[in-house]
Amino acid sequence: xxxxLLGTTALVGVAAFAAGAHAEPTVSLGGYFDFQAGFADQxxxxxxxxxxxxxxxxxxxxxxxxxxxxxxDNGLRxxxxxxxxxxxxxxxxxxxxxxxxxxxxxxxxxxxxxAGSNLSAANNxxxxxxxxxxxxxxIDGDWYRFVTLPGQTNPSAASATFITRPDLPLDANxxxxxxxxxxxxxxxxxxxxxxxxxxxxxxxxxxxxLSHTGDLNGDQENVFSxxxxxxxxxxxxxxxxxxTGEFGSSEIAGTEDLSxxxxxxxxxxxxxxxxxxxGDWDDSTLPTAATxxxxxxxxxxxxxxxxxxxxxxxxxxxxxxxxxDLDLVSVGADYQLAxxxxxxxxxxxxxxxxxxxxxxxxxxxxxxxxxxNF
Numbered sequence: 001x002x003x004x005l006l007g008t009t010a011l012v013g014v015a016a017f018a019a020g021a022h023a024e025p026t027v028s029l030g031g032y033f034d035f036q037a038g039f040a041d042q043x044x045x046x047x048x049x050x051x052x053x054x055x056x057x058x059x060x061x062x063x064x065x066x067x068x069x070x071x072x073d074n075g076l077r078x079x080x081x082x083x084x085x086x087x088x089x090x091x092x093x094x095x096x097x098x099x100x101x102x103x104x105x106x107x108x109x110x111x112x113x114x115a116g117s118n119l120s121a122a123n124n125x126x127x128x129x130x131x132x133x134x135x136x137x138x139i140d141g142d143w144y145r146f147v148t149l150p151g152q153t154n155p156s157a158a159s160a161t162f163i164t165r166p167d168l169p170l171d172a173n174x175x176x177x178x179x180x181x182x183x184x185x186x187x188x189x190x191x192x193x194x195x196x197x198x199x200x201x202x203x204x205x206x207x208x209x210l211s212h213t214g215d216l217n218g219d220q221e222n223v224f225s226x227x228x229x230x231x232x233x234x235x236x237x238x239x240x241x242x243x244t245g246e247f248g249s250s251e252i253a254g255t256e257d258l259s260x261x262x263x264x265x266x267x268x269x270x271x272x273x274x275x276x277x278x279g280d281w282d283d284s285t286l287p288t289a290a291t292x293x294x295x296x297x298x299x300x301x302x303x304x305x306x307x308x309x310x311x312x313x314x315x316x317x318x319x320x321x322x323x324x325d326l327d328l329v330s331v332g333a334d335y336q337l338a339x340x341x342x343x344x345x346x347x348x349x350x351x352x353x354x355x356x357x358x359x360x361x362x363x364x365x366x367x368x369x370x371x372x373n374f
Contacts, residue, residue: 025070025079034061034371038146042363046148062086063100077107101179114184117206121184121196122244123171125227128264128277129302129315130166135332135346136367138315139300140165143330143348143365150354150361162326162352163319166277166300168246168260169284170203170223177203192232198225220258223248238268256283275302293323309336323355340373
């Protein structure tokens with residue numbers, strides 16, 4: 001009950017803040033269109049069947065953002081963000097044909113409150129090697145869409161065999177629990193430091209009442225996502241650092257509760273940046289009766305160089321999930337050809353070592369594309 005009241009109190013605060021506004025909010029459009037050509041070379045057991053068995057294929061990813069923003073007479077900022085899917089079928093993360101995320105916000109000198117379907121505080125505040133990656137995002141990019149990993153049909157899900165991206169469990173579920181309905185508070189930034197916290201009643205609920213799930217369907221409930229980060233500049237040296245975590249309760253007996261954390265940092269100097277992070281899922285979402293090696297952790301390393309419109313990066317991910325080990329190296333480069341127009345190329349080299357007698361997969365995925373931001 002206390003956790004429910006926490007969300008209710010914050011929502012009442014949002015309504016009270018908005019009541020003081022007089023000017024009509026403005027509406028603007030933005031978004032992006034991303035065209036990709038993917039070329040994959042993987043071990044023979046994985047290049048014969050399945051959606052990712054084709055050696056070469058094209059893909060689109062299109063989003064339209066509706067941004068609503070207003071400012072009250074007393075300086076309070078408020079508004080909403082609606083990110084719409086604009087492709088011919090369901091999105092690459094299976095978000096469907098309508099919206100990817102929708103939320104409202106209120107911001108003042110006391111901080112910022114967001115309410116709706118949006119990314120968590122931990123997701124928005126984390127720092128890792130993917131923070132500095134170019135092209136599609138390196139180790140947190142689109143490489144996995146063009147290959148098949150042992151024992152899984154949806155590599156972007158936390159329930160998958162491997163940890164394929166450097167995220168906490170719920171944030172790893174692209175298109176599902178990542179955008180669950182939540183309320184989030186971000187503090188003002190003081191001397192470079194900022195903290196944030198999100199509360200999600202049920203990780204399976206996103207959008208309207210029609211999306212609500214039952215109380216015993218295997219989701220995590222009463223989830224807190226927390227984060228703290230630092231940004232500072234010392235002469236020509238820039239520093240970013242973060243610590244984030246996810247904590248929740250399993251809805252069904254026999255499944256471990258959610259308890260995971262990540263720490264990371266980036267150091268920059270005259271166009272060069274290096275980064276690294278470590279994350280640990282503990283026993284999150286595993287069966288309580290699981291035996292053997294239940295380690296679930298990962299680390300990242302990365303370096304990048306940027307000069308004018310050109311940038312290049314190399315990032316590395318090493319992850320383990322119950323003896324399913326993944327090594328991934330991603331090299332990417334992009335160039336701003338014109339305002340908003342960014343062609344890119346990215347080469348990804350992966351080695352997926354599956355537990356037990358499951359067949360392993362090793363291969364390469366090369367992505368060539370152009371993204372138009374508007």
